[in-house]
Amino acid sequence: MDLELKGKVVIVTGGASGIGKGITDALLEEGAIPCILDRDAEAINSYIEGLGLQKEKVITANVELTDETSCHKAIKDIVKDTGRIDALVNNAGTNDGVGLEHGSISQFYKSLDNNVGHYYLMAKICLPFLKLSKGSIVNIVSKIHSTGQGGTSGYAAANGARVSLTEDWAQELKKYQISVYGVSVAECWTPQYKDWISKNDSPHKVLQKINSKIPLENRMTTTVELADMTLFLLSNKSGISSGHVIFVDGGYVHLDKV
Structure with missing residues (x-):
């Protein structure tokens, strides 16, 4: 399907690795x-090196997303280069394990800054x-907003x-014909997840246990599947809808896990 995204300028935070890389790859296609x-200069360089002849088709900025001045400069430079911004994908973040019992208020505030503050900042600048x-915003969201996890208050x-902002921005920005969506992720197979699995005593058993809790096909979501949904929502093919959070999670949140 031609999503009519050719030539569209799309900002992707954390777009050099994991889920963000999957979205960047799909946009290129x-x-x-x-x-x-992206704050990870090494990840950016590695991604660009892997593109070969296509590297000229991607714009990159090594940016600390919690630094407002740097973010303003990056967007200013992109607009100077391209003349426009058509969409924003807020994706960057990490489950930092800042819990209630063993966390502190300063760690909690820092977690919010690292995981949702820049969602607001990037939307504001763009x-x-x-x-x-008359563009689009897609906010990538973790299942933890619905399921909880324990021991990760900041990320939760x-x-x-992120979900509330998606709904609120859809209301606020409808007068500008800007659509806003969330894409909710449960268990997604990324290099970071693979690395975490490998550090367990019995990686295969841990992976089997996780997969068994995913109702549809008993497997994790791929970055390609998340990217496909994200691009569909960014395109005009998504129609007149806005304000929805789409769960791309194999039924993890809404289906029985028995």
Whole structure:
């Protein structure tokens, strides 16, 4: 299906690895112009090196997303280069394990800053350009907003906020014909997840246990599947809908796990 994204300028935070990389790859395949904003310079360099001749088609900025000045500069440079911004994918974040019993208030605030503060910041900076393009915002969200996990208060609160922001922005921005969506992820197979699994005493058994809790096909979601849904929502093919959080999780949240 032609999603009519050719030439569209799309900001992807954390777009050099994991889920973000999957989205960047898919945008390239559609002929869009992905713009990676990522704090991990090594991941950016590795990604660009792997592109070969396609590297000229991607814009990158090594940015600390909690630094407002750096984010403003990165977006200013992108607009100077391309003349527009058509969409924003808020994706960057990490489950940092800041819990209630063993965490502190300063750690909690830092977790919110790292995991949802830049969602607001990037939307705020990109908004004037999204108004002009009647663009789209997709917020990547973790299942933890619905299921909880225990021992990760900061990340849970941040993801609850990501969902609420999705709904609130859809209301606020409808007058500009800007659509806003969330894509909710449960267990997704990424290099980071693979690394975590490998550190367990019995990686195969741990993986089997996790997969057994995913109702549809008993397997993790792939970054390709998440990217496909994200791009569909960014495109005009998604129609007149807005404000929805789409669960791409094999039924993890809504189906029985028996």
